[in-house]
Amino acid sequence: MAEHLFHLKANWPGLRNDVGSIETLNLKTKVSIPVEMDGPGIGTNPDEMLLGAAATCYIITLAAMLERSGIEKxxxxxxxxxVVDYTNGVVTYKKIIHKPVLVLHEDTSEDKKRIAERLIMKAEDSCMISRALKGNVEVTVEAIIQ
Structure with missing residues (x-):
């Protein structure tokens, strides 16, 4: 597979507590520092975007793995x-907790339920964003299968 390039344009017209913007092919939004970190809280922020990247990567990876395994949901x-720690002016992104809820068809076999349980955990290791965060941000999964 060849490299794929993603492009983002950013504009930050002011100082720390001003509002900037980002734009990609499919996303255009205002950005600022969140209120919890003494910012204006307008638009999104890097903390939410990192969480969004990790969450969407995980759930898409899990859906693909379930599909490849023939497990219908x-x-x-x-x-x-x-979980972001903001102590003494130092910000550390400590942990991401994914809490998927997978509802399987009533007639799903016990074997396929066990496979689904394994895939829920394996999807985290298979997700590109989680692999990029590994060693810096702990990522855990607390799943519910019904």
Missing amino acids: TSLTMESVG
Whole structure:
């Protein structure tokens, strides 16, 4: 597979507590420092975008793995939490917790349920964004399978 380049244009017209913007092929939004870190809280911020990248990569990877394994689902939803420590002016992105809820068809075999459980954990190791974060940000999964 050849390299693929993603492009982002950023504009930051002011100082720390001003509002900038970013634009990619499919995303255009304002950005600023969140209120929790004494910023204006307008638009999104790097912390939310990192969480969004990790969460979407994980859930897409999991869906693809379930599909390849022939496991049909009724639904797949998820909440993800980013844990950021802001102590003495030092910001550290400590942890991301994915909380997927996978609802399988009622007639799903026990064997396929076990495979789904394994895939829920394996998807985290297979996700490109999680691999990029490895060694810097802990990423965990707390799944519910119904």
